Amino acid sequence: MPTPVNVAVIYYSSTGTVATIAKAIAGDAERAGAQVRLRRAAELAPQAAIDSNPAWAENVRATADIPEVSPDDMAWADAVIFGSPTRYGNVTAQLKQFIDTLGGMWQAGQLADKVYSGFTSSATAHGGQESTLLALYNTIHHFGGILVAPGYTDPTKFVDGNPYGTSHVAGQGDIPVGEQTLTAARVQAERVVKFTRAIKAGLAAES
Numbered sequence: 001m002p003t004p005v006n007v008a009v010i011y012y013s014s015t016g017t018v019a020t021i022a023k024a025i026a027g028d029a030e031r032a033g034a035q036v037r038l039r040r041a042a043e044l045a046p047q048a049a050i051d052s053n054p055a056w057a058e059n060v061r062a063t064a065d066i067p068e069v070s071p072d073d074m075a076w077a078d079a080v081i082f083g084s085p086t087r088y089g090n091v092t093a094q095l096k097q098f099i100d101t102l103g104g105m106w107q108a109g110q111l112a113d114k115v116y117s118g119f120t121s122s123a124t125a126h127g128g129q130e131s132t133l134l135a136l137y138n139t140i141h142h143f144g145g146i147l148v149a150p151g152y153t154d155p156t157k158f159v160d161g162n163p164y165g166t167s168h169v170a171g172q173g174d175i176p177v178g179e180q181t182l183t184a185a186r187v188q189a190e191r192v193v194k195f196t197r198a199i200k201a202g203l204a205a206e207s
């Protein structure tokens with residue numbers, strides 16, 4: 001029987017693009033045999049900002065049933081796949097705020113030795129997808145995490161072209177997540193589950 005693995009997909013999304021990718025990755029990880037928790041970071045923006053953008057308000061409504069992330073989800077997970085839209089080439093404040101509440105767990109060594117990976121979306125192709133994922137991955141080094149990025153480990157990665165993680169160019173919200181991004185999501189989820197299982201089984205065999 002394969003080693004059971006727990007995967008937490010933890011994301012923030014304003015207008016739904018990253019939420020769509022998060023759901024895809026969660027489903028793919030489940031199909032790859034993992035136990036999965038799909039969790040969203042708490043909203044920090046004022047209600048007036050949300051209400052001023054119909055797509056934002058709609059995404060808040062559409063994802064209300066997805067539980068808000070808590071530190072317990074980090075403790076539970078063998079692997080964490082973080083998702084954030086790019087904001088000025090960086091991680092959103094909402095996801096970062098959650099990460100910044102984890103100082104106690106970090107200090108206790110509870111975030112180390114897990115597998116981590118990330119995904120993002122941006123308005124434009126050169127708008128900072130790579131810098132967002134690399135900024136996110138800085139944190140993983142501090143955690144003592146094991147970064148499992150997709151690289152070019154599957155022929156489809158030469159098509160989407162992003163070895164750092166799944167990413168989507170959303171335009172002004174007028175370019176929906178399509179086959180290319182969904183394929184990248186599947187490749188990343190399967191790779192994370194495969195290596196999480198292998199690392200967990202290997203460590204168990206050593207102890």
Ligand SMILES: Cc1cc2nc3c(=O)[nH]c(=O)nc-3n(C[C@H](O)[C@H](O)[C@H](O)COP(=O)(O)O)c2cc1C
Nearest residue numbers: 013014015016017018085088089121122123124127
């Ligand atoms: C404050 C702010 C900053 C942004 N910065 C960038 C950016 O640097 N590059 C870019 O291509 N898109 C940028 N965008 C666009 C978002 O990345 C894009 O709308 C997002 O990926 C959509 O994801 P979501 O639907 O999950 O919210 C920015 C959007 C906002 C609101």
